[in-house]
Amino acid sequence: MKLSIILPVYNVERYIEKCLISLLGKQDFEQTDYEVIIINDGSTDDVLSIIQRYIVQYSNIRVYNQKNQGQSAARNYGLKVAQGEYIWFVDPDDWIEDNVLKTLYQEVSEQQLDCLWFKWQRINDENRRFVDNFDNIGIKKDSPVVSGEVFLNNYFGCACYSVAFWFKRDYLLKYSFFYTCGRIFEDVELIPRILYAAKRVKFKALVVYNYYVRLGSSINSVSLKKYEDLKWIIHEINHQSVCGGCLYFDRLLSSLVVLGMKLVASSNYKMQRNDFKQYLQIEQINHLLYFDSSMVHRSIVCVYNFLNVKTIDLLVQIRRILRK
Numbered sequence: 001m002k003l004s005i006i007l008p009v010y011n012v013e014r015y016i017e018k019c020l021i022s023l024l025g026k027q028d029f030e031q032t033d034y035e036v037i038i039i040n041d042g043s044t045d046d047v048l049s050i051i052q053r054y055i056v057q058y059s060n061i062r063v064y065n066q067k068n069q070g071q072s073a074a075r076n077y078g079l080k081v082a083q084g085e086y087i088w089f090v091d092p093d094d095w096i097e098d099n100v101l102k103t104l105y106q107e108v109s110e111q112q113l114d115c116l117w118f119k120w121q122r123i124n125d126e127n128r129r130f131v132d133n134f135d136n137i138g139i140k141k142d143s144p145v146v147s148g149e150v151f152l153n154n155y156f157g158c159a160c161y162s163v164a165f166w167f168k169r170d171y172l173l174k175y176s177f178f179y180t181c182g183r184i185f186e187d188v189e190l191i192p193r194i195l196y197a198a199k200r201v202k203f204k205a206l207v208v209y210n211y212y213v214r215l216g217s218s219i220n221s222v223s224l225k226k227y228e229d230l231k232w233i234i235h236e237i238n239h240q241s242v243c244g245g246c247l248y249f250d251r252l253l254s255s256l257v258v259l260g261m262k263l264v265a266s267s268n269y270k271m272q273r274n275d276f277k278q279y280l281q282i283e284q285i286n287h288l289l290y291f292d293s294s295m296v297h298r299s300i301v302c303v304y305n306f307l308n309v310k311t312i313d314l315l316v317q318i319r320r321i322l323r324k
Helices: 016-025 047-057 071-081 101-111 148-154 169-174 186-197 224-243 247-265 267-282 293-306 309-323
Strands: 003-009 034-041 061-066 086-089 115-123 129-131 165-168 201-212
Touching: 003 016, 003 071, 016 034, 016 047, 034 047, 034 071, 047 061, 061 071, 071 086, 071 169, 086 169, 101 115, 101 165, 101 201, 148 186, 148 201, 148 247, 165 169, 186 224, 186 247, 224 247, 224 267, 247 267
Parallel strands: 003 034, 003 086, 034 061, 115 201
Antiparallel strands: 086 165, 115 129, 115 165
16 A cells, blocks of 8 residues: 555544545545545544545545544554555644645655655635645755755755655654654644655646645644643754754754743733743743844844745854854
């Protein structure tokens, strides 16, 4: 089997049908070429009844049920039962473009890739589309096949979304690349590690995935957990930055600190402002803290929009020298 699409599902009866139609009804793969693995994460709405209608029509749907454990646990479950040569993690409130599976599989199979990264776009409730500038810094066309470290340092941005990748299943299992359960920023922790260890990685300059931005999703909600998980991911990436020699982790760490500054500057997180400053001191990265967060954010946006990755890495190298 060529591909396993892993779809964690939890109370998404309003969105699941559009997703399933895009995965099953508008693709150029035979049903025998791929499977859609649905992990029902303890849904309490009518989503399973909707899925059941599609099971009757499509023989390549496989449904597994588990108690509610969160998206990461559902993805891990799907990876363990998957049979496809390649893995694609898809979210149930999103959808993919028509007739893209054959093109993507041809790319990964001919190039024998560990990872393939492709373009994605945000879509809001007004059906407005935004191709994220942070997703493909300086890339206008397909990249060559390179090692993961070269890819991180020269091609990859800071938008770490699993849905924008195909991964070779054997590669993920060989190195036990599984998601950390119970965290909001689990992609940000895992994706750079997957890429860093990879031997063959490529970017495909093709918009493939539609990421629906909706109110109420975990990444867009306001909560103390979001703040605590942001501190967790800063710690994890800081560890990678200290232990490894890859400039990318320094660049990602800087972006996460800016995100934290923006977060605690909002009225919803007033009580966390001093805590965040102290946390950066504990992590020994308080040199990244600037008190005018709006100015820093504008500066970061300018850098990302007008400078290429190599220039950003040069700035990171200068910062490393100043830290010594």
